[in-house]
Amino acid sequence: MAIMSTPTTFRPVLERIAEEIERTPGSGRAADYIPALAARDPRRFGMAVAELDGTVYGVGDWREPFSAQSITKVFTLALDLAREGDELWEHVGREPSGNPFNSLVQLEYENGIPRNPFINAGALVVTDRLHTRTGDAAGELLDFLRAESGNPDLAHDEDVAASEAAHGDRNAALAHFMASYGNIDNPVPVLLEQYFRQCSVAASCADLALATGFLARHGIRADGTRLLSRSRAKQINAVMLTCGTYDAAGDFAHRVGLPGKSGVGGGIIAVVPGHCTLCVWSPGLDERGNSVAGVAALDRFTTLTGLSVF
Numbered sequence: 001m002a003i004m005s006t007p008t009t010f011r012p013v014l015e016r017i018a019e020e021i022e023r024t025p026g027s028g029r030a031a032d033y034i035p036a037l038a039a040r041d042p043r044r045f046g047m048a049v050a051e052l053d054g055t056v057y058g059v060g061d062w063r064e065p066f067s068a069q070s071i072t073k074v075f076t077l078a079l080d081l082a083r084e085g086d087e088l089w090e091h092v093g094r095e096p097s098g099n100p101f102n103s104l105v106q107l108e109y110e111n112g113i114p115r116n117p118f119i120n121a122g123a124l125v126v127t128d129r130l131h132t133r134t135g136d137a138a139g140e141l142l143d144f145l146r147a148e149s150g151n152p153d154l155a156h157d158e159d160v161a162a163s164e165a166a167h168g169d170r171n172a173a174l175a176h177f178m179a180s181y182g183n184i185d186n187p188v189p190v191l192l193e194q195y196f197r198q199c200s201v202a203a204s205c206a207d208l209a210l211a212t213g214f215l216a217r218h219g220i221r222a223d224g225t226r227l228l229s230r231s232r233a234k235q236i237n238a239v240m241l242t243c244g245t246y247d248a249a250g251d252f253a254h255r256v257g258l259p260g261k262s263g264v265g266g267g268i269i270a271v272v273p274g275h276c277t278l279c280v281w282s283p284g285l286d287e288r289g290n291s292v293a294g295v296a297a298l299d300r301f302t303t304l305t306g307l308s309v310f
């Protein structure tokens, strides 16, 4: 792996990527199935890199808050695994689904056990279990993100949460269906409220790159305490690589070569274990729900720096 770890070496790379993206803005459309997200300009672009010691820098709109959406699924997974350990894996699998993130089809013939924690069904199971253990899954997530990013102003966006709740039939269907198999503990309306609030967290590329740092530090939090064992941090990175971008995970691994997790707000986080974390944001999505310019920027980053897990 190439060793390039100071701001002065990364900055020209980020500037070059921002220029390239500006010259050839990605296609794609902002998610409109959550109406509150549809208004974002698909050409916005920001990118941040965080070093292991918490140094962070970026280009473009890297300090602009956006809707984290499914990126939060990485953090709820980590928080739940830290509490309950491997028992979680009896309730959610770790195989790529090959299906869209909100698909229902596999759940029936796999007896209500979702394929992985990053599709919506799996994330609902994780949030349900975290809520049982903490009494406030969305609050626990927010506390964690504030601590790791050093940004006490991070908050849920109640308008986005309400907008998604008003159009949440598919997630409600997933949750009820899994409840019928006994794989959901909390009443479904309670779980859905937690899940929509979780997804609504507004954070910037800087915030999310910093908050992802524990995965590059092999399980160590920003304050030096351990959240996860080295082995569990490695396992989360592995699930991100294989499942973090849904039915495009193979293509993402091929192009980017890093564990990554996307959200329909247009953000993507990525991890270079032992080295740094990245977050890129651009609201224009492809048909699989991944940011077009975001994937292109990460692709260029690993190509230009030689950083990759392969």
Ligand SMILES: NC(=O)CC[C@H](N)C(=O)O
Pocket: 068, 069, 070, 071, 101, 102, 120, 164, 171, 199, 262, 263, 264, 265, 289
């Ligand atoms: N891929 C995503 O970001 C999906 C998250 C969104 N809140 C949903 O449940 O549909």
